[in-house]
Amino acid sequence: MIGVIGGSGLYNLPGFTLKRSLKVDTPYGEPSDEYILGEIDGIEVAFLPRHSSRHNIPPHRVNYRANIWGFKELGVDRIIAVNAVGGINRLLTPGTIVVADQVIDFTHNRQTTFYDGPEVVHIDFTEPFCPEMREVLTKLSEERGLGLLKRGTYICTEGPRLESRAEIEMFRTMGADMVGMTAMPEACLARELQICYLLLAVVTNYAAGITSKPLTTTEVIETMGACTERIKQILSIYIPLLKGPRGCSCKEALKEATL
Numbered sequence: 172m173i174g175v176i177g178g179s180g181l182y183n184l185p186g187f188t189l190k191r192s193l194k195v196d197t198p199y200g201e202p203s204d205e206y207i208l209g210e211i212d213g214i215e216v217a218f219l220p221r222h223s224s225r226h227n228i229p230p231h232r233v234n235y236r237a238n239i240w241g242f243k244e245l246g247v248d249r250i251i252a253v254n255a256v257g258g259i260n261r262l263l264t265p266g267t268i269v270v271a272d273q274v275i276d277f278t279h280n281r282q283t284t285f286y287d288g289p290e291v292v293h294i295d296f297t298e299p300f301c302p303e304m305r306e307v308l309t310k311l312s313e314e315r316g317l318g319l320l321k322r323g324t325y326i327c328t329e330g331p332r333l334e335s336r337a338e339i340e341m342f343r344t345m346g347a348d349m350v351g352m353t354a355m356p357e358a359c360l361a362r363e364l365q366i367c368y369l370l371l372a373v374v375t376n377y378a379a380g381i382t383s384k385p386l387t388t389t390e391v392i393e394t395m396g397a398c399t400e401r402i403k404q405i406l407s408i409y410i411p412l413l414k415g416p417r418g419c420s421c422k423e424a425l426k427e428a429t430l
Contacts, residue, residue: 172215173410174247174366176238178254178353178373181220181395181402195241199282200234202241212411217245221252221353230330230352236282239360248422249304249367249413252357253402255391256325256349257334257378259342263349264374265394268401269323270308271370274299275347276355278329283356285363291430294362295420301367303419307412308369308405317405323348325372327355336380350378367421371405373398 192205207218219238222228242250258264286292305321312319326342328334330352334342342350349372361368375394379386 172217172245172247173413174242174245174250175216175218175406176250176252176357177218177220178222178252178351178395181253181399193245195244197237197240197244199236199240202237203228203233206241206245208245211407214410214414216410217242217247231278231280233353235357235360236285239357239364239366240285242361243364243366247366248417249301249369250361251304251369251371251406251410252354253371253373254325254351254353255375255395256351256372257339257376257386258349258374259326259339259378259381260323260348261377261381263320263323265376265390266398267320267374268318268398268405269320269349269372269374270305270312271300271325271349271354271372272298272305272322273324274354274358274370275324275326275342275345277342278327278355280329281356283359285360292363292425292428293430294359294424294428296359296362299358299362299368300370301419301421303417303421304367304369304413308371308409311409311412315408317401319405323372325354325370326350328352333386334379339378339380342378349374362421362424365422365424367417367419371402373402 189209204223309321326347375391
């Protein structure tokens with residue numbers, strides 16, 4: 172089963188046959204919403220809106236552990252996360268979709284691990300997003316002319332406020348290409364459960380200070396809405412390519428990670 176997490180403006184998964192919704196109980200509390208189960212081209216898919224279908228959960232209050240654990244309970248071994256981001260790199264204009272390859276974590280008040288003791292685990296996070304999933308998607312983009320950017324560094328802030336101009340300038344000098352509020356700890360929690368995780372970042376606006384235009388949430392939702400058909404196209408041809416066993420190291424992330 173493939174898991175899909177929808178970010179701001181993506182509250183359902185277009186292009187798949189709906190079967191049912193399912194509430195999943197976890198040791199970490201309730202996930203953001205019921206999981207919507209269906210299929211694309213015969214592949215089972217579980218969709219979850221990160222902020223709930225009513226978008227009433229801010230990024231710093233998302234129960235990331237429950238969300239990822241719920242996917243594991245359903246038998247998901249690969250997750251595609253769709254995230255709205257602000258473009259820091261001026262080449263990332265609104266509407267650009269990036270297959271992120273690196274992350275910088277600037278969150279500070281979130282539950283970031285399933286291993287709070289007595290078992291101590293240090294996962295390798297050199298490549299935070301599944302290399303195999305990234306390779307399949309970037310190759311598909313080149314073959315089909317999907318126009319995806321094949322790399323980019325995502326910096327994750329705590330939120331829910333947007334960033335200051337000085338913060339964005341600092342992030343730019345650190346090498347960040349885009350900024351968002353939800354990739355962490357989502358990605359590292361997936362790695363701890365040995366689930367492959369791919370981040371599909373949709374640039375919905377320029378980050379603070381990149382232009383003189385003020386930031387609005389309206390722009391985020393409108394741009395994500397305008398990109399829905401592209402996302403539908405990408406997922407409908409990408410997900411069927413994820414059949415079969417995994418050849419990456421994500422499935423063995425706990426090997427030699429426990430002290």
